[in-house]
Amino acid sequence: MIFRRLALPLALALFSTTALAQTPIDPLDARDARRLDRMEQVMRELRAIVFQGRDSGKPVVIQPAETDYQLQELTRxxxxxxxxxxxITGDLETAARDGELARRENQALKSQIKSLSDKIATLENRAAAAEAPVDAGLPAPELSGAPPTQTATETFNQARQLMLSGDYDGAETGFRAYVARYGDSxxxxxxxxxxxxxxxxxxxxxxxxxxYIGAIRGWPRTPWAPDAVVxxxxxxxxxxxxxxxxxxxAEFSRRYPKAPPAVQGRAAAARSQAKCAA
Known part of the structure; x- marks a missing residue:
């Protein structure tokens, strides 16, 4: 249908162009000659477009003038x-914000690492101090009235009996003597x-x-060890x-989870008194 509608006007235009082309042109009218040449060029382009549409069966799309089309394409x-x-500007701004955030996080991480390193150093110093003999610098007292030939078991049992009887001074002297004499037993x-x-x-x-630190060195698995920690x-x-x-x-809970209920109760009371974090 499009080809039929275009056929008659194109034929008339071609006839008119042919007639004009056969009319003698005044050599002095150069502008009319150039105009006629442009019209012939346009008609040739229209013929090519119509024939192309007829041969391909596709709709005919007439592009705007070359200059206007180029301007539109350039604008697009x-x-x-x-x-x-x-x-790109938005991406750069986002990258800059991410970089600044990463820099701040890196500084915070460095501060945390330094703090942890200081805490570890403190704990190591405390551990080193805990490993020092508990009786360092203390005199090695003798049990009151105890013979020099008293055995280790006799020395221990005598000090234990003094403690059970409420003689804490005597018991302290006895246990100090035992540690001084038999510290490696x-x-x-x-x-x-x-x-x-x-x-x-x-x-x-x-x-x-x-x-107590000297007693629990190595976290022994003995009945009295949980109580010593508390x-x-x-x-x-x-x-x-x-x-x-x-x-x-915290170490008590981790190392002695099956401690007697009474010991666990005193540990809970100690946590409350020290205001330990939950």
Whole structure:
């Protein structure tokens, strides 16, 4: 249908153009000649378009004038470039914000690492101090009236009996003597534990803490070990070191999860007193 509608006007236009082409032209009218040449060029392009549409069967699309089309295409490309530049600018701004955020996070991470390193160094120093003999610098007292040939078992049992009878001064002397004489024996950690008990009973909390540390060195799996850890935490609370007490109680929960209920109850009370985090 499109070809039929275009056929008649094109035929008339071609006839008119042919007739004009056969009409003599005044050589002086150069502008009319150029105009006629342009019209013939347009008609040839129209014929080519019509024949192309007829042969291909596709709709005929007549493009605008070359200059206008190029201007439109240039405008479109400029619009696309502006959109691309806008996206790139946005991406650069986002990258800059991400970089600044990463820099701040890196600084915060460095601060946290330094803080953790300081804490680790402090804990290592405390561990080194805990490994020092609890009786360092203390005289090695003799049991009152005890013969020099008294065995290790006799020395331990006598000090234990003095403690059970309420003679904490005598018990302290006995356990100090045992640690001084038999500090490398298998019963030495337990002797330090009972020495800590006598010191706690006499409110010598700083010395008691040292005795308990010596007793639980290596975290032994003995019946008295969980109680020694709790007693250490209580002594630390008394000497105004609640943070160390909380760390000690955390180790208690981790290393002695099956401690007797009574010991666990005193550990809970110590946590509350030290205001340990849940």
């Amino acid at each position: 490309r400029l619009g696309e470039l502006e959109q691309s530049l806008t996206r 298998l019963k030495a950690p337990e002797a330090r534990y009972w020495l800590g008990k006598t010191l706690s009973a006499r409110a010598a909390h700083a010395e008691a803490a040292g005795a 007693e250490l935490a209580r002594a630390l609370i008394q000497i105004k070191k609640p943070a160390d007490a909380c760390q000690t109680l």
